[in-house]
Amino acid sequence: MPPTSPQAPGSIRLDRLRGSMERQDYSARKITALTVNPGCERRAVLDAAGIDKSGLAARLGPTAPFGQSPFAITRQRAFEEQLKANGYAELITLLRAELEVPVAEAAVADLNTVGENAGWWPRAGETRRLLGAIAADHDARVILDHPVLTLNVAGTNAYLVPDAVSHRIGDHLYIVVIKSFAAVDGQADAGKVAEAAKQAAVYVLALRSVLSGIGVDPTLVAEKFLLVLPKDFANRPYGRLVDLRQQLDAVRHQLARLGRVEERAATLPPEATLDLSTDPRTGHPTVGTDELVHTVEALPHLYGPRCLDMCELSRYCRDAALRDGDPAHLGSVVRDSLPGLASTAAAYALARGELNPSAAQEEVAALLGDAVRLRTLRLAGGAA
Amino acid sequence: MSTLRVAAALEAAATGRAAPVTTVRHVHLADRPLVLIPLSLAGEACAPLAAMVGTDRDAPVLLTVPNPKDRTDRFHFAARLAGHVLPYCETFATDTESYEYGRGKARELRERSTDAPQLIVPNRAGVGFLRLLGRSTRFRRTEGPYAVDPAVPRLGQWLSWFTDQNEFPTSSLCVGLTQMLTAHWATGQSPTEDAHLPALMGWIDPPPDTDGPTAARQAEDPSRFPPAGPTTDPVFDGMLTELYTAIGQASSERRRAAAIRQLEEQLRTQLLPTWRLMWRGLDLLEERSAGRSVASRWQTDRDRFTGFAAYVADGGLPQGRWEHASGAARRLARLEDAADRYASERAFDDPLVMAEYELTGEAVVGVVTVANPSRTVVSSSGRRLLRPSLTLTVPHSGRLRVGDEVRSPARTGQKAEVLAIRRTEEGPYEIDFELSGGMGRSQRPPPPPGTVPELGDEVCYTSLSVFTLPAALPDDASTPWTHGGPPQPHAPTDDDANEAWE
Ligand code: SF4
Numbered sequence: 013m014p015p016t017s018p019q020a021p022g023s024i025r026l027d028r029l030r031g032s033m034e035r036q037d038y039s040a041r042k043i044t045a046l047t048v049n050p051g052c053e054r055r056a057v058l059d060a061a062g063i064d065k066s067g068l069a070a071r072l073g074p075t076a077p078f079g080q081s082p083f084a085i086t087r088q089r090a091f092e093e094q095l096k097a098n099g100y101a102e103l104i105t106l107l108r109a110e111l112e113v114p115v116a117e118a119a120v121a122d123l124n125t126v127g128e129n130a131g132w133w134p135r136a137g138e139t140r141r142l143l144g145a146i147a148a149d150h151d152a153r154v155i156l157d158h159p160v161l162t163l164n165v166a167g168t169n170a171y172l173v174p175d176a177v178s179h180r181i182g183d184h185l186y187i188v189v190i191k192s193f194a195a196v197d198g199q200a201d202a203g204k205v206a207e208a209a210k211q212a213a214v215y216v217l218a219l220r221s222v223l224s225g226i227g228v229d230p231t232l233v234a235e236k237f238l239l240v241l242p243k244d245f246a247n248r249p250y251g252r253l254v255d256l257r258q259q260l261d262a263v264r265h266q267l268a269r270l271g272r273v274e275e276r277a278a279t280l281p282p283e284a285t286l287d288l289s290t291d292p293r294t295g296h297p298t299v300g301t302d303e304l305v306h307t308v309e310a311l312p313h314l315y316g317p318r319c320l321d322m323c324e325l326s327r328y329c330r331d332a333a334l335r336d337g338d339p340a341h342l343g344s345v346v347r348d349s350l351p352g353l354a355s356t357a358a359a360y361a362l363a364r365g366e367l368n369p370s371a372a373q374e375e376v377a378a379l380l381g382d383a384v385r386l387r388t389l390r391l392a393g394g395a396a
Numbered sequence: 397m398s399t400l401r402v403a404a405a406l407e408a409a410a411t412g413r414a415a416p417v418t419t420v421r422h423v424h425l426a427d428r429p430l431v432l433i434p435l436s437l438a439g440e441a442c443a444p445l446a447a448m449v450g451t452d453r454d455a456p457v458l459l460t461v462p463n464p465k466d467r468t469d470r471f472h473f474a475a476r477l478a479g480h481v482l483p484y485c486e487t488f489a490t491d492t493e494s495y496e497y498g499r500g501k502a503r504e505l506r507e508r509s510t511d512a513p514q515l516i517v518p519n520r521a522g523v524g525f526l527r528l529l530g531r532s533t534r535f536r537r538t539e540g541p542y543a544v545d546p547a548v549p550r551l552g553q554w555l556s557w558f559t560d561q562n563e564f565p566t567s568s569l570c571v572g573l574t575q576m577l578t579a580h581w582a583t584g585q586s587p588t589e590d591a592h593l594p595a596l597m598g599w600i601d602p603p604p605d606t607d608g609p610t611a612a613r614q615a616e617d618p619s620r621f622p623p624a625g626p627t628t629d630p631v632f633d634g635m636l637t638e639l640y641t642a643i644g645q646a647s648s649e650r651r652r653a654a655a656i657r658q659l660e661e662q663l664r665t666q667l668l669p670t671w672r673l674m675w676r677g678l679d680l681l682e683e684r685s686a687g688r689s690v691a692s693r694w695q696t697d698r699d700r701f702t703g704f705a706a707y708v709a710d711g712g713l714p715q716g717r718w719e720h721a722s723g724a725a726r727r728l729a730r731l732e733d734a735a736d737r738y739a740s741e742r743a744f745d746d747p748l749v750m751a752e753y754e755l756t757g758e759a760v761v762g763v764v765t766v767a768n769p770s771r772t773v774v775s776s777s778g779r780r781l782l783r784p785s786l787t788l789t790v791p792h793s794g795r796l797r798v799g800d801e802v803r804s805p806a807r808t809g810q811k812a813e814v815l816a817i818r819r820t821e822e823g824p825y826e827i828d829f830e831l832s833g834g835m836g837r838s839q840r841p842p843p844p845p846g847t848v849p850e851l852g853d854e855v856c857y858t859s860l861s862v863f864t865l866p867a868a869l870p871d872d873a874s875t876p877w878t879h880g881g882p883p884q885p886h887a888p889t890d891d892d893a894n895e896a897w898e
Contacts, residue, residue, distance in 0.1 A: 077618070077629075077630070079631060080438075080630060081439060081633040081634075082630070082633055082634050083437050083438040083440070083464075083637070084438040085439070086439070087439035087440060088439065192439055193441070194440075194442070196441060196442075196528060197531070197717045197718060242441060244532075245441045245442055317586035317587070317588040317589065318588070320589070321588070334609070337409070341585070341586065342405050342409065342586055343586035343587050343588070345402075346402050346406075349399065349402050350402070356406050356409045356410070356584075359406050360406040360407065360409070360410045363403060363406065379399050379755070380399065380402070380403055380406070382399075382755055383399045383403035384407075386400065386751040387400060387407070387415075387751065389751075390419065390750075391416065393419075
């Protein structure tokens with residue numbers, strides 16, 4: 013049963029934006045995606061309002077495919093199951109080896125369900141209770157499997173579920189992240205490790221916030237996390253402690269910025285809504301596409317090619333960037349080399365002398381002008 | 397990214413078609429390249445799913461894995477791939493030429509292959525996958541439990557070697573097509589999007605009735621333009637899962653064979669569009685004439701190939717799992733040299749690339765307005781030396797300073813020293829140069845015709861230095877394994893070959 017989400021006491025404005033649709037919860041991945049493009053208020057507001065971005069994107073036009081291969085899903089599941097088989101034997105072995113834990117045994121609290129209940133609240137409550145017990149007992153040897161942590165993100169409660177939290181080791185608790193990309197000869201894909209680290213940072217912050225909430229010193233949570241990967245080409249687990257200080261700063265910074273999301277939402281007209289529901293009788297959408305576009309457009313965005321890897325709305329935003337000739341669609345390097353120029357067409361016209369530069373544009377216009385002149389000369393065979 | 401490339405990207409965006417950023421081709425294209433498109437099984441470390449391979453554009457060979465989870469099947473795939481890669485490499489080992497190496501006493505006669513293999517992969521990710529495939533096969537044992545075909549570890553050695561060469565910008569032994577294409581064209585999309593071969597080709601070579609942006613947009617539909625791999629489209633994977641299940645559960649040999657045929661059909665449809673695009677991409681590159689230094693860089697490649705082929709033929713051990721410290725240091729130095737060499741040779745070979753240095757002021761181009769070809773000077777030892785001089789009128793003096801030593805792409809063997817820089821009343825600059833060298837053996841004026849620039853010639857001078865071979869190449873005993881043997885040859889351990897076979 014999927015976890016059901018209680019109505020968080022979020023902002024009324026954001027709730028209205030979502031309309032009658034069910035709220036899409038924050039996940040660690042969603043939060044880290046925000047740090048990829050920290051300047052984009054559009055995504056920030058949509059996430060804070062819990063809007064189904066895929067559904068919205070589908071209404072707006074072509075969607076970006078974000079499917080996961082069934083092969084990858086099967087593999088991830090098999091690897092996790094293997095680690096947790098036989099009372100988490102492999103995970104415990106790994107903890108012992110990597111964190112030099114002297115104790116061979118540890119109990120595991122399975123927090124995937126509480127009783128029969130897989131809802132957020134009971135799981136979050138049980139997680140809190142167990143954390144309290146662990147904090148009180150220096151020798152507690154309980155590993156938490158899929159604990160539910162809560163974190164206040166821009167006024168809404170996010171429920172975050174790390175793969176595991178280690179038992180208490182040398183007065184520290186460690187977030188455990190299990191991924192199925194391999195570490196070959198001790199090296200894994202740097203981009204994927206960085207992504208996992210950002211997610212771990214979100215979990216660390218959440219775990220600390222839970223501990224603070226129950227009056228426990230949050231520094232109990234380590235600034236490193238245990239990343240568990242398959243070793244080489246097989247399924248044997250390989251684990252490494254990865255430092256998180258940098259990622260913690262980045263995520264903390266982003267979370268602080270999100271505080272302004274409500275203010276941004278408040279600038280929308282009070283009747284603005286992105287309700288994606290359909291009329292049960294007619295099957296027609298309750299809100300017309302034009303209106304959706306209107307509201308989305310009222311939220312400032314900041315398109316960049318990295319959006320293509322992480323945001324459901326990327327095709328829509330890219331189309332707009334193309335239409336406006338926003339230099340960002342050519343990538344950050346081109347964008348950064350065109351200071352003060354808002355469109356590629358204008359830049360090209362300036363470069364060809366078809367437009368007079370303003371005082372602020374003179375320098376870049378002259379440089380581009382030289383470049384275009386030289387290109388024309390050298391392509392025409394003006395070799396020297 | 398240079399301003400010149402930014403200008404090209406703006407042009408592409410404005411015209412809807414990729415804009416060339418070179419006037420010549422800076423990569424060697426083999427007469428008979430081996431085109432290889434690997435597909436990987438999503439989620440696994442290095443599980444091959446299929447490959448299309450061959451040297452004949454009209455006869456691609458499809459290799460598949462009936463059960464990608466099964467290691468026996470995977471290594472069987474590797475053996476079949478080896479059946480294409482190894483004979484291909486071997487054909488180049490027989491035809492050799494001798495050449496002199498070193499100078500003076502250290503001079504010796506060496507042999508090298510007259511040609512070398514060239515592996516063309518769609519993109520950088522494809523190279524990365526082959527690197528892992530090389531790693532996963534080169535330590536396999538050919539006897540005992542889980543023995544594999546002897547061709548498998550050999551394939552591993554070759555793939556490890558090829559993909560290692562890809563790190564060197566000077567090398568054309570193993571290249572990703574998108575890397576080559578983006579080195580020659582700028583598109584109106586981002587580098588992220590350029591890494592997708594169908595989209596990139598859409599900009600460079602859009603179908604007749606459309607333009608770059610439209611073609612690139614269409615190329616994003618995986619049902620019409622399958623990704624160039626090694627990652628596959630998840631929807632396609634979903635269909636494959638069903639086929640694999642059908643193969644695994646087939647109640648008879650006949651049914652199993654039928655299911656495998658169906659799988660092959662699907663994979664062929666998935667790979668053929670990329671196969672065609674790759675050959676088309678190679679055609680487009682072929683249309684450009686090769687830059688002057690391309691042949692000498694390919695000669696280095698041939699040297700490296702000769703060394704490695706001999707090493708493998710002698711039963712050389714597989715490359716270690718980790719590079720030892722001295723090997724890594726040498727490799728880093730070689731990488732730096734290669735980057736410098738490539739940058740300067742590209743500029744000297746290609747006026748459009750040199751224009752990047754004109755923009756930064758490291759090169760000037762102008763017309764010879766005064767020429768004194770018979771000028772002589774008296775050296776400190778009293779000898780009379782031929783030192784022609786000339787004056788260039790240029791719009792900017794760039795970053796040249798009096799006393800700088802510069803070179804001209806037209807006469808790389810000739811040095812020029814900046815004698816004076818003046819600003820004229822009308823605005824442009826005049827620069828006086830003194831020339832030495834590159835005039836044959838004659839020390840008496842006038843210099844042989846054509847050896848020095850003449851009045852009215854347009855000439856480029858740059859402070860960029862002509863690449864000279866790095867001074868001390870390590871001798872044989874201390875060269876990396878690529879040329880024979882590292883100081884401490886890697887001794888394979890049981891651990892290297894250990895791999896779970898579940
Ligand atoms: S795709 Fe659009 S909404 Fe998403 S992060 Fe980028 S700019 Fe923001």
